[in-house]
Amino acid sequence: MEPKKILNISVDCVVFGFDITNKSLNVLLIKRFLKSEDAKEVLINDYVLTGYHVYENETLDDTATRVLKELTGLTNQYKKQFKAFGDPDRLMNEKDLAWIKNQEFNLRTTTIAYYFLLKTEDVDLKSNTYQPLWFPVSNLPELGFDHEKIILEAYEDLKVKCLSEPIIFKLLPDKFTINEVQDVYESILGIEIDNRNFRRKLIKKKYIIALDEKQVGISKKPAQLYMFSKDIYQKMFKKNYLISI
Structure with missing residues (x-):
C-alpha cells in the first residue's frame, strides 16, 4: 500500500x-x-x-x-x-x-x-x-x-x-585530468581561466593526488590522471575557506 x-x-x-x-x-x-x-x-x-x-x-x-x-x-x-x-x-x-x-x-x-x-x-x-x-x-x-x-x-x-567546497569533483570521473577540472569550472562559472595558472595552483593542492596513470583510448598525447582525496581535504578544511581557481 x-x-x-x-x-x-x-x-x-x-x-x-x-x-x-x-x-x-x-x-x-x-x-x-x-x-x-x-x-x-x-x-x-x-x-x-x-x-x-x-x-x-x-x-x-x-x-x-x-x-x-x-x-x-x-x-x-x-x-x-x-x-x-x-x-x-x-x-x-x-x-x-x-x-x-x-x-x-x-x-x-x-x-x-x-x-x-x-x-x-x-x-x-x-x-x-x-x-x-x-x-x-x-x-x-x-x-x-x-x-x-x-x-x-x-x-x-x-x-x-563550487567556490567554497570541492563539489565539482562529484561531476567528474574518479580519475580525471587537470583540463577536465578546468572545463567544469569554466562551464559552471561561465568564464575563461588561464590554463597555466590554473594548473600550477591545482597540482599544488594536497587533496589533488597525481596517479601513476595516463588517459587511454585517445589519439592525442595522453594526459596525466589525478584523483580527489576527500580525507585529505577534510583534514585541511577551514571554515569559510575559498577554493582559489
Missing part, C-alpha cells in the same frame, strides 16, 4: 551532470506529455524536473532521495536543499492547469527544491522507463510549471557553492 501523500507539498530535483565531451553543464529532465480525452489533440508536450509529493511518513530529504533513486537508481549523491517555491500563481498557466486536472493534485502546491550532482555516465538513459534526457543549462527546452526558474536559481547557487 502506497503511503499517503501530502497533496500540497512536493519536492523537485534539479539533477546536474557534466558532459566531458561537449564541456557543458547539463540538467536531467523528463518528458511531460498529455493528449485530449479523445486522443485527437496533444495538449502538453514539454519537459519538467523530476519530482513528487512528500509522503506523510517522510522528511523532505527522504523524498528527494526517493525521487532521485526512482529516476536514476542512484543513492548517496551530493544533494542540497536550496529554496522553497510557493508563489500562488506558479501553477496557473493553461498547460499546467490541464496537467493538474489530469493528475488531481492541489493548485496551491509548494515545492521544496533540491539539486543533485552526479556523473552523467552513471545514469542509464536507454533502459529508463521515465525516458530522461540531458540538456545543457545554457540551452533548455520548453519547460512546464516554474521549472526554468527553479533550474536557474539552482545554477546560481551552484556557482557560489
Whole structure:
C-alpha cells in the first residue's frame, strides 16, 4: 500500500551532470506529455524536473532521495536543499492547469527544491522507463510549471557553492585530468581561466593526488590522471575557506 501523500507539498530535483565531451553543464529532465480525452489533440508536450509529493511518513530529504533513486537508481549523491517555491500563481498557466486536472493534485502546491550532482555516465538513459534526457543549462527546452526558474536559481547557487567546497569533483570521473577540472569550472562559472595558472595552483593542492596513470583510448598525447582525496581535504578544511581557481 502506497503511503499517503501530502497533496500540497512536493519536492523537485534539479539533477546536474557534466558532459566531458561537449564541456557543458547539463540538467536531467523528463518528458511531460498529455493528449485530449479523445486522443485527437496533444495538449502538453514539454519537459519538467523530476519530482513528487512528500509522503506523510517522510522528511523532505527522504523524498528527494526517493525521487532521485526512482529516476536514476542512484543513492548517496551530493544533494542540497536550496529554496522553497510557493508563489500562488506558479501553477496557473493553461498547460499546467490541464496537467493538474489530469493528475488531481492541489493548485496551491509548494515545492521544496533540491539539486543533485552526479556523473552523467552513471545514469542509464536507454533502459529508463521515465525516458530522461540531458540538456545543457545554457540551452533548455520548453519547460512546464516554474521549472526554468527553479533550474536557474539552482545554477546560481551552484556557482557560489563550487567556490567554497570541492563539489565539482562529484561531476567528474574518479580519475580525471587537470583540463577536465578546468572545463567544469569554466562551464559552471561561465568564464575563461588561464590554463597555466590554473594548473600550477591545482597540482599544488594536497587533496589533488597525481596517479601513476595516463588517459587511454585517445589519439592525442595522453594526459596525466589525478584523483580527489576527500580525507585529505577534510583534514585541511577551514571554515569559510575559498577554493582559489
